[in-house]
Amino acid sequence: xxxxxxxxxxxxxxxxxxxxxxxxxxxxxxxxxxxxxxxxxxxxxxxxxxxxxxxxxxxxxxxxxxxxxxxxxxxxxxxxxxxxxxxxxxxxxxxxxxxxxxxxxxxxxxxxxxxxxxxxxxxxxxxxxxxxxxxxxxxxxxxxxxxxxxxxxxxxxxxxxxxxxxxxxxxxxxxxxxxxxxxxxxxx
Numbered sequence: 001x002x003x004x005x006x007x008x009x010x011x012x013x014x015x016x017x018x019x020x021x022x023x024x025x026x027x028x029x030x031x032x033x034x035x036x037x038x039x040x041x042x043x044x045x046x047x048x049x050x051x052x053x054x055x056x057x058x059x060x061x062x063x064x065x066x067x068x069x070x071x072x073x074x075x076x077x078x079x080x081x082x083x084x085x086x087x088x089x090x091x092x093x094x095x096x097x098x099x100x101x102x103x104x105x106x107x108x109x110x111x112x113x114x115x116x117x118x119x120x121x122x123x124x125x126x127x128x129x130x131x132x133x134x135x136x137x138x139x140x141x142x143x144x145x146x147x148x149x150x151x152x153x154x155x156x157x158x159x160x161x162x163x164x165x166x167x168x169x170x171x172x173x174x175x176x177x178x179x180x181x182x183x184x185x186x187x188x
Contacts, residue, residue, distance in 0.1 A: 007074075018065055040084075061078065126180060128179075130179075151166040
């Protein structure tokens with residue numbers, strides 16, 4: 001594949017894809033997937049993760065096109081920005097993962113008894129603390145800390161600025177921490 005894009009051909013194929021032509025989307029995929037894979041692998045440094053990210057990218061783009069949204073021009077640019085966003089999110093999430101193979105070491109790290117008796121109580125206290133929060137705080141915690149959306153991604157979705165989303169998430173985490181600590185001192 002050459003580095004030169006035939007923008008007119010991409011525009012024609014994209015119009016056909018928006019009209020429901022899956023073969024046209026397949027051609028778009030064939031011509032842009034290698035570029036998307038290189039970009040993803042450059043960010044995540046893992047061939048298998050890059051493969052998954054490229055597939056997820058094209059699934060998202062196909063769903064957007066089928067729904068009448070998605071790119072209307074510059075298909076390669078749209079795919080590239082989508083795969084990069086997913087790759088950075090993946091890398092960010094992977095950076096926060098702690099891999100410990102020894103369950104005893106994990107329990108010691110968390111300060112739990114080695115027999116595992118504290119795990120059920122901890123989960124119950126966390127659930128109780130989370131349930132005590134307002135729905136809006138639970139929602140933002142879920143989106144930011146579990147789904148791994150960035151405040152910038154959530155800003156328009158929540159009709160807030162990205163800074164306001166960050167502030168809301170910080171207040172929600174602080175309240176969750178306080179509610180959890182309150183439940184642990186009440187149990188003691």
